Amino acid sequence: MDLSTLLGIIVGFGSLIFAFVLEGGSVASLIGLSAAIIVLGGTIGATMTSFSMKDILKLPKLIGKAFKEEGNKYLDIIKYFVYLSQKARSEGLLSLEQELQSDEIKNYDPILKDCIELVIDGADIELIKTTMENRIYIEDKALKKEASMFEAAGGYSPTMGIIGTVMGLVHVLGNLSEPDKLGPSIAVAFIATLYGVSMANLVWLPIGEKLKNKAQIKRTEKEIILEGSLSLQAGENPKIVEKKLLTFVVERESESNSKEQSVKGEIADDKA
Template sequence: MDVLSLIGLILAFVAIVGGNFLEGGHVGALLNGPAALIVLGGTLGAVLLQTPIAVFKRAMTIVRWILLPPRLDLTGGIGKVVGWSMTARKEGLLGLEPLAETERDPYARKGLQLLVDGVEPETIRSILEVDLSTQESRDLRASKVFESMGGYSPTIGIIGAVMGLIHVMGNLADPSQLGSGIAVAFVATIYGVAFANLLALPVGNKLKALVQQQTAYREMLLEGVLSIAEGENPRAIEMKLQGFMD
């Protein structure tokens, strides 16, 4: 679990609620069903309108990475590639076939299978780069779904505020109706801005960073597989791949 993300999420909302309490407010003042419906429903509707269904599904799939990110051990990955190179040096490329069958990472498994099949290095590069680019592009588009939510929600919060003020102006003769209208007006604005800046935009940016980490890991695997295909020394391969370490 990504403890930092969990702490950040809790701290952000505790700061807002705690600050409201210290100013003499109460939690009930921040709870308003109509305002939440306007902001969340309107934001979701706008995002669904602009987003292809495949991209939206992918976004809902990878959002769990915020708390449960993919396990990418760059040091362990380098060690694994060096192990492959030593196996290939001792047993030939066909010796990698059992490793390909047991490899859990689909990208690494594809690279190993290409080595076993005796594919030329340039062809291996072409195949793996297409796969890398496609996966990166798909996940980046998915992360932008949350950035879009962060762009729409403040504006929709303003729409909610205007709707609340219209309700207020239409009931000036009835003071009992003024309170609910004013509440919707101000709370909708808070919901819109808070949802964008405390949740949607941070989630989108965190997912983008995780996608970039995955891409760097796969680039390391790509270079490792190509080095094995070209028959480089395991020690030289290890030194080359160390360059991917931060």
């Protein structure tokens, strides 16, 4: 499980509730069933109107994806391409055919197998590049569309909260004959706004951003695979392949440096 997603939501809502209680508020006063129905129901309804049913049915799976730990495989892919490059130079491109059925190739995006097949078949470099760039673009666009559903929900949610508050105030203004109940009734009316804004900024928008980040990682992995495949087809030196592909690594400097040294050490051991 991706703890940053779970802990982020817990810390976000926890901080709001803790600060409210710290000021003398009661947690029970933040509970409003009607407000929750208006905000959640309205947000889901608006999102359903904006996207196809096929897209909407993916939402449970996408929420699970946001909570699933998926680290990048940049350096593993680079190490694998250095190995493939060494094998191709010593045994020829046709020797890579046995890699298509290997267990390791199954650990990476399916685009890797398709690229290697094109390389083995002797496809033109420009053809491989154009075909796979189009595929990467289409798949990346689909992943970003999935993230956009949560961004849309994040835009609708605060508005639904305001609608809920207005509805509550309409009810309050219809009962001005009981002034002693105005204060509590107005407070209840504003709970809808609280729900709408908090859900947007602590759930919907962060999940959308998380999915966009995951989509970017996937895109970078595919770009590394494509560049590595083009290098294989061009018969480049394994050291050149390694240096070229390492430029795609965009992790934090300290973490990136330590992992690169580790991979280089493993590559050196393999060569030895």
